[in-house]
Amino acid sequence: MKIGLVLEESGPYQAAYITQWGTATKAAADYINKERGGFGGRQVEVVECDSESTTAGALTCANKMAAAKVDFVTGYSLNFGPNGVPVLEKAGIPVQMFPIATQDYTAANSFPLAGGSAASYPARALYSINKGEKVAVFTAVDSVPAQLALKQLEPIYQQAGGSVLNALIPASSADVAPTIAKIMQAKPEVVINSLSGVKGAALYAGLFAQGLDPSKVFGSGTLVDVDNFYAKVQPQAALEGSIYELECASPDDVTNPDVAVYRKAMKDYTSIEGRSQNALLGFSVVMTNFKLAESMGFANFTKESMAKAYSTQTVPVFAGASYSRAAAPKDYPAIGNPYVKYVRYAGGKIENVQEGWTNSATGKTEDKP
Structure with a gap:
């Protein structure tokens, strides 16, 4: 085999x-x-x-x-x-x-x-909109996939009477400070984040230092990685309560x-x-x-x-x-x-925000599709 x-x-x-x-x-x-x-x-x-x-x-x-x-x-x-x-x-x-x-x-x-990006971005947008968070900022390393993701997000927020601000970072830039300043100036209700690695860790720490509640930062499932992402963010308080979509069960469940x-x-x-x-x-x-x-x-x-x-x-x-x-x-x-789980990182654990699986295309939650 x-x-x-x-x-x-x-x-x-x-x-x-x-x-x-x-x-x-x-x-x-x-x-x-x-x-x-x-x-x-x-x-x-x-x-x-x-x-x-x-x-x-x-x-x-x-x-x-x-x-x-x-x-x-x-x-x-x-x-x-x-x-x-x-x-x-x-x-x-x-x-x-x-x-x-x-x-x-x-x-x-x-x-x-x-589902990859076909599930990740719609799922995050629908979840935030259902919570009444309609003013969003999207940040990632600028690339063709990131531009496509932005095109996915824009109509979803617009149809809900909201908006999404482009805060993409040039691939050649290692400095996230201008992006952090842009995000804070926009006063978003939610930050849709797909930055990972060093840039992602710096983003969470920088936004926390500027007073943004980590629960307003909605990361991709790729960031759900205790050893290679969460452990790199200092202080750990910058992660407390941060939200993510998962395309599988929580590895802590x-x-x-x-x-x-x-x-x-x-x-x-x-x-x-x-x-x-x-x-x-x-x-x-x-x-x-x-x-x-x-x-x-x-x-x-x-x-x-x-x-x-x-x-x-x-x-x-x-x-x-x-x-x-x-x-x-x-x-x-x-x-x-196309189903996802919503989780938060709290107390060093990846915990479920809600039970069931949510269809990223419809926003409908089911026990076991």
Whole structure:
């Protein structure tokens, strides 16, 4: 049983949260091999490839996966959508990368278990509007995806009688002070933040120093990472009560049996706790397919039967909601799981703001879609 794993392991796009996805994917393989008797008796092999933050690297990885005849491909790579997904579509290989590019959102062989920006931005906008927060500021590193996100946010706030201010930071700038000043001058009711790393940590600290309540800062799920983001923000009070959307269950919610399995496997087979969204998502892809194969009979699980299941039926997602192309937003037919959780970071824990899963397209909350 071969699982393809494509990651930005080098180059300018390499990041700790991408590494965590890979660590958790391999932990899931170890857990299945050592505690679940393999994939219906077959050992799970992870075929790994570094896409090197380049288009050429992404294409090389896609060709490697096709040549290795992997059963499906997962991972996190900014260039893989336009360069890798078409290659794997020709090879009949399902893809479950974290969705970033158009191909991830629309290709017939793409079945991402998270919604990416297609879910993140509408979910955050609808949540803040429902709370009466209609004056928003959006900040991120200026890029094509950030500009597209701004175009997603603007009509949602405008239809609610509100507005969203552009506070994007030039990619070449390391100084967030002008952005902090711009945000404070706007007196926003909510800050939609997608800054991560050093810039993200500086933003939270700077806004707190200027007197902004951290509960007014609404971060993306990628920031839900205890080791690689929360630990970097000083003082920790700058994070207290800050809000995030998650595209999986909270990695701290060990009352969820899936999360409990995940946390134990991370303890047993890795050197990290895995208290992050992207680590849990990496683990989830492997376990969702394991459970899908178990339900249909391992002997019946093939690339073709897997693709058919995701294309035509509802598939329960490990530590998540469910995947169903019938539930996909109109413009994103591959996003079969547009549901999110809302969480806050308080007292060093990632705690649920409300129960249930919220459809990012409609704002409707359900117990278990």
